[in-house]
């Protein structure tokens with residue numbers, strides 16, 4: 001697959017939709033304490049994209065923003081609450097798209113972990129947990 005191929009994504013309720021028509025600059029997992037609060041998960045997986053190649057194709061009116069720190073702003077769907085992307089003052093001209101919002105999240109593989117000082121200790125051994133193909137029965 002070519003990295004320049006257009007990728008699509010959306011929030012959970014599919015009101016907010018976007019296209020990525022530019023090369024992916026990188027992707028990573030952020031383990032900082034803010035990302036834990038913002039996602040409710042153990043870490044945030046984000047995809048770096050130049051904003052010239054990131055286009056909202058639907059649901060602009062359903063997109064809300066919230067300053068999650070002095071530097072970063074979260075953009076999310078105000079109907080279903082799903083995170084869509086962040087902007088960060090240290091990275092002008094870029095958007096950090098929530099990896100899980102991609103319609104085909106296997107298209108992007110994170111290449112780094114950042115803020116590992118805040119990584120939850122069980123994350124490194126995640127493959128060793130009891131694994132089920134779907135939810136456990138009973």
Ligand SMILES: [Zn+2]
Nearest residue numbers: 011013077080
């Ligand atoms: Zn939504």
Ligand SMILES: [Zn+2]
Nearest residue numbers: 030031032035
């Ligand atoms: Zn973070």
